Amino acid sequence: MSTGQDARLYDLGYRSYDGPRERPARAIPALAEFTARRVLGLGRGGRHKVLPAVTLVIAYLPALFSVAYAVFARNILPGDLVSYGDYMFFIGSALALFAALVAPEALCPDRRTGLLGLYLAGPLDRTRYLVAKGAGVLGAMLLITLGPLLFMLLAFVLAGLGPSVSATPKLLLRIFAVGLVTALLYASLSLAVSSFTSRRAVAAVGVVLVLFVPALVVRPAIESAGAPNALDLFSSPFVVANLAYRIFGETQENHQPVTHLSTGLVVAGVAAAIALGALVCWLRYRRLEAFR
Amino acid sequence: MQNASENQPVISARGVVKRYGRALALAGLDAEIGPGITGLLGSNGAGKTTFISLALGLRSRNEGELLVLGRDPATAGIEVRSRIGYSPEHHDLPAELTATDFVRHLAEMHLLPRRAAVQRANDALWLVGLGEERFRPVGNMSTGQRQRVKLAAAIAHDPELVLLDEPTDGLDPMQRTEMLALIRRIGTEFGMNIVLSSHHLEEAERICDAVVIVEGGEVVRAGTLADLRRGPEGIVVEVDERADEVASILVARGIDVTQEAGVLLLAATDDAYDAVRDAVAELEVGLRRLEPRGRTLEDVYLGVGA
Numbered sequence: 001m002s003t004g005q006d007a008r009l010y011d012l013g014y015r016s017y018d019g020p021r022e023r024p025a026r027a028i029p030a031l032a033e034f035t036a037r038r039v040l041g042l043g044r045g046g047r048h049k050v051l052p053a054v055t056l057v058i059a060y061l062p063a064l065f066s067v068a069y070a071v072f073a074r075n076i077l078p079g080d081l082v083s084y085g086d087y088m089f090f091i092g093s094a095l096a097l098f099a100a101l102v103a104p105e106a107l108c109p110d111r112r113t114g115l116l117g118l119y120l121a122g123p124l125d126r127t128r129y130l131v132a133k134g135a136g137v138l139g140a141m142l143l144i145t146l147g148p149l150l151f152m153l154l155a156f157v158l159a160g161l162g163p164s165v166s167a168t169p170k171l172l173l174r175i176f177a178v179g180l181v182t183a184l185l186y187a188s189l190s191l192a193v194s195s196f197t198s199r200r201a202v203a204a205v206g207v208v209l210v211l212f213v214p215a216l217v218v219r220p221a222i223e224s225a226g227a228p229n230a231l232d233l234f235s236s237p238f239v240v241a242n243l244a245y246r247i248f249g250e251t252q253e254n255h256q257p258v259t260h261l262s263t264g265l266v267v268a269g270v271a272a273a274i275a276l277g278a279l280v281c282w283l284r285y286r287r288l289e290a291f292r
Numbered sequence: 293m294q295n296a297s298e299n300q301p302v303i304s305a306r307g308v309v310k311r312y313g314r315a316l317a318l319a320g321l322d323a324e325i326g327p328g329i330t331g332l333l334g335s336n337g338a339g340k341t342t343f344i345s346l347a348l349g350l351r352s353r354n355e356g357e358l359l360v361l362g363r364d365p366a367t368a369g370i371e372v373r374s375r376i377g378y379s380p381e382h383h384d385l386p387a388e389l390t391a392t393d394f395v396r397h398l399a400e401m402h403l404l405p406r407r408a409a410v411q412r413a414n415d416a417l418w419l420v421g422l423g424e425e426r427f428r429p430v431g432n433m434s435t436g437q438r439q440r441v442k443l444a445a446a447i448a449h450d451p452e453l454v455l456l457d458e459p460t461d462g463l464d465p466m467q468r469t470e471m472l473a474l475i476r477r478i479g480t481e482f483g484m485n486i487v488l489s490s491h492h493l494e495e496a497e498r499i500c501d502a503v504v505i506v507e508g509g510e511v512v513r514a515g516t517l518a519d520l521r522r523g524p525e526g527i528v529v530e531v532d533e534r535a536d537e538v539a540s541i542l543v544a545r546g547i548d549v550t551q552e553a554g555v556l557l558l559a560a561t562d563d564a565y566d567a568v569r570d571a572v573a574e575l576e577v578g579l580r581r582l583e584p585r586g587r588t589l590e591d592v593y594l595g596v597g598a
Binding site: 016 | 348350369370371373374376378380382384385386387388393397398400401402403404405406408412415416418419445447449450482483
């Protein structure tokens, strides 16, 4: 029990703050973390968790089945296991779903609720704001593009089906490269489309159109009108999936048209798509009326 | 808090021009604001919000000089904005965020370390009267509560300057009175400089130390409330009846009297109040009003008695 002399008044209520303050650059990781949590529905109501959870299940389920098969089936040969390149192709639907339905949560509501104006009234400018938002979406997307591959690698190594010790670092690097490039592409395209609307539903439709309409238009143009094969580079989801095969040193057996393009062209196409998405988003926000 | 120097203006504008295409929003605005609580008054479209956006460095001016807390927001926007708290006019806030999460997040965005942001968010919400409601989603709150949440978010990081854009918009008279008292308390008790943008003159009259009245993108009146309301020297007398006879008695005692719409305007002399007392007692008429001549802010705004 307090003797009276030891008594302290702890609840002083609101008062001036003379404690430490962070550097202005600290606002970027703080907003990135907040964005990633919101995109994934963390700390939000149940209905905000449904879509992220569905995409994560779609992304991880094949890995779980693959690992379970590897662990419990007998007489497994390395060729029986799903390859890393194939895996990135399989989870294309999860990536598209995430880019269309989940990632627009990063930008659209900020404009609809006026939160963008509040952010820009603080120690963030438009470029820093977009960097933070992009980092948040990228972080969330890496859960899909990187997580399952790392999980498979770990499980295969533990089950004795993985690469040799000497080959593991190289494979790890390839996994990180594929995961990062794929996440960058989908995040960039999703943010670019989201920058044109404050409505998530509109952004979702826009992302689907940007991802898949070029593929539907370009192929007939090449086959029937004799357009150059390089136009296949507009089919971003197929191009980045093909790039994943090339990075892993695998051969794509499902005969996607992009397989006949050179690696340099495929890399340039993916880089251009990422850069274009980021540029469109930045140009759009440069003149966006955020203050009302 | 890094306090601005005593008596130094917190915002200093000289010849500030802002155009939107061909439309002229600010036409060479000159103003010295603060310290203390300053009302930025004017009708809708007068240029108040444009001026606030320039002060925050969110828009660039076409001409003129503007210093906020001693720095130019156009070139040192991030530094200036980190020392400012801002409450916007609109009430659309992220609906599913709780009040405490919203205020904490913005405090963190204003560079408070996370633990301090949590503590300050709770303290600010208690200060604005939402301590018990702080875990409710903002979307479930009334307009009055949202206004308080915005105020808490504007002050949680203990800024040197707080810009409040129409903070009583959508509030009923009781809520408005409480909000104004709260703003006054924040300005006086916690030493924050406050710019209150409003088109309600009586709000500024109730809590501001000074006002800047903007019309058509220019400052039409500015100064301390006491200076602006100071009218011509003299006394105002209003009686129930027989104003002419009261005036005659006062004139007979050597006091200059003029009559305007039934109101007697007296030149101030040492014995003027005594003379009025004696005159109404002698005629046995009721005295409705006896006060020094002055002007309301509305008079100032409308140019009455200038």
